[in-house]
Amino acid sequence: xxEECAAHGWSCSPSCGSGTTNAREIVKVAAAGAxxxxxxxxxxxxxxxxxxxxxxxxxxxxxTGLPIxxxxxxxxLHRQRNVGELVSIAIAASLxxxxxxxxxxxxxxxxxxxxxxxxxxxxxxxxxxxxAADTPRHAFVIRDGAAVRMPLSGIGPxxxxxxxxxxxxxxxxxxxxxxSAIDESRLTGESVPVEKGxxxxxxxxxxxxxxxLHVTVLRVGDHSAYGRVMQMVREAEERRPPSRPIIDRFxxxxxxxxxxxxxxxxxxxxxxxxxxxxxxxxxxxxxxLATPSAVLAAIGVGAGQGILIRGGEYLEACTRLDAVVFDxxxxxxxxxLHVVTVAPFGGRTVEEVLELAAVAxxxxxxxxxxxxxxxxxxxxxxxxxxEMRLHPGRGIEARSGTDRIxxxxxxxxxxxxxxxxxxxxxxxxNLAASGITPVFVATGDEVVGVIGLxxxxxxxxxxVVCRLREEGIGTVVMLTxxxxxxxxxxxxxxxxxxDTVHAGLLPHQKQEYxxxxxxxxxxxxxxxxxTNDGPALAQADVGxxxxxxxxxxxxxxxxxxxxxxxxxxxxxxIRLGKKTSQTITANVVFAxxxxxxxxxxxxxxxxxxxxxxxxxxxxxxxxxxxxxxxxGRAIADHPDGRKKQRGFERTSDRFTRS
Ligand code: ADP
Ligand code: MG
Numbered sequence: 241x242x243e244e245c246a247a248h249g250w251s252c253s254p255s256c257g258s259g260t261t262n263a264r265e266i267v268k269v270a271a272a273g274a275x276x277x278x279x280x281x282x283x284x285x286x287x288x289x290x291x292x293x294x295x296x297x298x299x300x301x302x303x304t305g306l307p308i309x310x311x312x313x314x315x316x317l318h319r320q321r322n323v324g325e326l327v328s329i330a331i332a333a334s335l336x337x338x339x340x341x342x343x344x345x346x347x348x349x350x351x352x353x354x355x356x357x358x359x360x361x362x363x364x365x366x367x368x369x370x371x372a373a374d375t376p377r378h379a380f381v382i383r384d385g386a387a388v389r390m391p392l393s394g395i396g397p398x399x400x401x402x403x404x405x406x407x408x409x410x411x412x413x414x415x416x417x418x419x420s421a422i423d424e425s426r427l428t429g430e431s432v433p434v435e436k437g438x439x440x441x442x443x444x445x446x447x448x449x450x451x452x453l454h455v456t457v458l459r460v461g462d463h464s465a466y467g468r469v470m471q472m473v474r475e476a477e478e479r480r481p482p483s484r485p486i487i488d489r490f491x492x493x494x495x496x497x498x499x500x501x502x503x504x505x506x507x508x509x510x511x512x513x514x515x516x517x518x519x520x521x522x523x524x525x526x527x528x529l530a531t532p533s534a535v536l537a538a539i540g541v542g543a544g545q546g547i548l549i550r551g552g553e554y555l556e557a558c559t560r561l562d563a564v565v566f567d568x569x570x571x572x573x574x575x576x577l578h579v580v581t582v583a584p585f586g587g588r589t590v591e592e593v594l595e596l597a598a599v600a601x602x603x604x605x606x607x608x609x610x611x612x613x614x615x616x617x618x619x620x621x622x623x624x625x626x627e628m629r630l631h632p633g634r635g636i637e638a639r640s641g642t643d644r645i646x647x648x649x650x651x652x653x654x655x656x657x658x659x660x661x662x663x664x665x666x667x668x669x670n671l672a673a674s675g676i677t678p679v680f681v682a683t684g685d686e687v688v689g690v691i692g693l694x695x696x697x698x699x700x701x702x703x704v705v706c707r708l709r710e711e712g713i714g715t716v717v718m719l720t721x722x723x724x725x726x727x728x729x730x731x732x733x734x735x736x737x738x739d740t741v742h743a744g745l746l747p748h749q750k751q752e753y754x755x756x757x758x759x760x761x762x763x764x765x766x767x768x769x770x771t772n773d774g775p776a777l778a779q780a781d782v783g784x785x786x787x788x789x790x791x792x793x794x795x796x797x798x799x800x801x802x803x804x805x806x807x808x809x810x811x812x813x814i815r816l817g818k819k820t821s822q823t824i825t826a827n828v829v830f831a832x833x834x835x836x837x838x839x840x841x842x843x844x845x846x847x848x849x850x851x852x853x854x855x856x857x858x859x860x861x862x863x864x865x866x867x868x869x870x871x872g873r874a875i876a877d878h879p880d881g882r883k884k885q886r887g888f889e890r891t892s893d894r895f896t897r898s
Contacts, residue, residue, distance in 0.1 A: 268304070269348070271300075272347070273300075273348060275296050275299045276344045279296035279297045279300065283341060293340070293341070294340045297341045297344040301344045304344070304351040305343060305346065305350075307351075308328060308351075312327075313328075329519055330346060330849060333515070334346065339849075345850040345853065346520065346849060350857070353853075353856075353857030353860060353861070376408050377392055378391055378392065379392060379395055379410035379411060380404070381395055382399075382401065382454065392410060395410075395411065396460065398456070399457045400455065401454070401457060402452065402454060402455075403420075403453045403455055404448070405420065405452060406447075407447075407448050408445065408446070409422070409448055411455065411457045411458070411460050411464060412441070412442070412458045412460075413442055413456050413457045414441055414455065414456045415437060415439065416453075416454040416455060417454045418451050418453040419436065420435075420451030420453050421449040421450055422434050422436050422449065424446045425804055441458075442455055444459075444460075444464035444467065501518060502516075502518045502519045505842075513849060514843060517842035517847045517849045518839055518852075520853050521838035521842050521847065522839060524831070526835065526863045527831040529827075530824055530831050530863055531824050532552070533827070533868075534820050534824045534866075534871070535552030537871035538552075538555050538871045538874070539555075541816065542813065545804070545812065545875060546787075546805045547801075547802055547805060547809050548787075548800065548801040548803060549800050549813070550798075550799045550800065552820075554781075554782045554800055556820065556824070557782050558817025558818050558820075559821045560781065561763040561765050561781065562762050563763070564717070564764075564766075564810075565718075565757070565764060565765070565767070566717065566718050566767050567718075567767065567772075567776070568718055568722060569721075569771070570768075570769030571769050571773075571807070572697060572718065573695040573701075574696050574697075575607045577693045578615070578694060579611050579612060579693055580676060580692050581671070582615075583692075584688065585661075585687060585688055593688055593691065594615050595616050596647075596683055597616065597645070597681045598612055598615075598616035599638060599640050600628065601636060603628030606636075606772075607771065608635075608677070612679075612693075627639040631648065632747050633721040633746040633772045634648045634649055636648060637652075643683050643684060645681070645682070645683050646683070647680070647681050647682075648679060649679065649723070650668065650678075651744065652680070653682065653687070656682075658687060659685070660680075664680065667690045671690070671692045672724070672726050675730070676694050677692070677693045677694070678691070678692055679692075679693060698807055700806065701733075702733065702734045704734075704807050706735060708814070710811075711818075715740065717736070717740040717741075717753075717757075718741045718742070719749075719750045720743050721743075721745055723744070727741050727742075747773060750772075750773055750776040751778075754779045754780050758781070763781050765780055765781065765784060766780035767784045767786070767810060768783070768785055770785050777799075784798060784799070785802070786802050787802055787804075800813060815874050816875065818874075819870055819871065819874035820870075823866060823867055830862065834859045838855055
């Protein structure tokens with residue numbers, strides 16, 4: 241039994257929460273088995289008198305049963321409900337009636353069952369551990385001109401590290417010298433390697449292809465983007481499922497009721513063996529594991545596919561989803577905007593307009609800002625701007641010298657009281673009609689230019705929308721702060737109907753839209769990139785963000801992050817969630833049915849205490865196996881799941897083994 245049951249204040253044994261099965265545990269169980277084997281052989285073949293047989297049995301019990309009883313007592317002292325109570329009472333009752341070998345058998349079977357459970361649990365955690373293991377723990381640090389291999393714990397911001405071709409990048413940092421293509425697919429889902437050179441940012445966990453790089457360290461370990469994500473998954477594992485109050489109430493009633501039932505059986509039949517068998521099969525271990533084992537298995541399988549899930553409740557929510565709401569920029573589109581046209585006014589040149597805009601945009605992380613700064617070729621725009629003020633979903637306002645600079649949508653012009661000329665409005669409409677996002681640049685109270693930016697629709701977007709409909713999602717919506725015409729063009733390209741496109745929205749309006757759907761009784765999944773959609777991500781029943789290189793804000797506000805698979809992994813996640821709920825239901829039905837059947841058998845005297853212990857552990861194992869098999873199948877059944885898995889293995893094989 242592991243952390244899950246401890247988190248419920250329940251445990252079946254003292255090893256609850258104690259971590260991994262180690263060699264010592266195996267030796268102990270083997271020794272207990274040998275002692276009990278000797279006792280049973282001596283008893284059946286009448287080789288020894290009763291006293292040595294009792295001694296052998298008690299020796300075996302000391303190794304296996306004693307920890308169970310000790311755990312129960314400890315649990316009671318800490319006022320924790322403890323299902324081990326039932327086993328402990330059964331062991332004590334066996335000893336009282338002189339059934340020493342039966343008591344030892346109970347202890348041994350429980351201990352063996354726990355080892356098997358540990359094993360099954362560790363298997364289901366493998367997906368998570370696999371990505372954790374992929375992050376390097378060492379790096380080559382440049383010290384006195386030579387590269388020295390050092391553990392990451394000895395490296396800090398400002399150090400310089402060497403990243404060889406084929407290496408996994410060990411830290412977040414900036415390229416100091418060298419150029420190379422970097423595979424960032426594990427962070428962003430983007431399969432095309434990105435060319436990096438001096439000044440470019442690189443991220444831990446990405447794979448360096450062909451060139452050697454010197455990287456100046458910014459963040460290491462848990463502080464890196466990759467480390468933060470790993471932390472998030474670990475937290476998800478530790479989080480207890482939301483059903484806790486029910487289980488707590490259940491605990492307070494269950495044990496006394498079962499004790500009473502066993503007492504009644506004893507009184508009615510005079511057969512203590514039956515009562516003991518009933519107590520053993522009454523331990524609700526399988527039922528307690530029904531939800532956490534399915535959730536843990538699904539989180540593990542998801543992690544193996546680059547889908548990071550913050551907690552079981554988001555998997556369970558998938559069954560209730562009937563609306564998926566997409567953000568546009570950076571979600572359905574790549575968010576890699578570039579400037580395609582600049583219309584200058586009032587005697588300004590194209591360069592002047594871009595330069596003005598870049599000065600203001602230096603304070604923004606928005607894709608528009610990155611594109612404008614790129615186009616302006618201004619290496620240090622930030623040096624000249626002061627007093628920057630961001631208007632999320634509208635644009636940015638800054639002061640440079642005595643001038644005010646305003647860069648953003650027409651709604652920002654309204655907000656800042658800058659009049660929009662007929663000519664500027666005409667250019668805006670023409671750009672938008674051809675799918676180009678218009679951004680106004682104004683200084684003082686005058687619009688001095690319109691910049692046209694273009695984005696590309698992600699190649700997988702249309703397929704994802706189509707697959708969501710196959711998964712039974714009736715409503716697919718697009719929300720954006722962009723111009724309506726641009727929005728409709730993207731929507732048409734990905735297959736979202738025009739009447740579910742809402743443009744010109746501010747971040748809080750996106751959130752209100754999600755809330756309105758929820759008030760209509762809908763289960764809503766919001767998919768965004770974290771730029772100007774944080775409130776909507778948090779509001780949704782399931783907030784899914786597309787993994788990005790630097791945007792850790794998205795990681796913190798969203799419930800699910802699609803890392804390696806990118807947007808294409810969304811239907812896979814929903815499928816995994818639905819399968820998980822089905823698995824939980826199947827587990828609960830089985831655990832209840834099996835438990836009642838065994839109790840009936842025990843009550844009618846058809847099950848011995850030792851047989852009850854075996855069946856009880858078998859029930860637990862069936863639940864654990866069911867969980868891990870179903871989670872695996874959700875992925876295997878899904879075309880995207882297998883494809884992505886193979887593709888990834890190929891890349892990592894090629895680049896991490898050199
Ligand atoms: P989306 O909803 O499509 O992701 P946003 O809400 O991020 O878009 O932005 C909406 C609009 O606001 C953009 O199309 C742009 O016109 C304007 N905008 C937002 N941020 C900026 C900025 N930093 N610079 C200029 N314009 C901006
Ligand atoms: Mg966005």
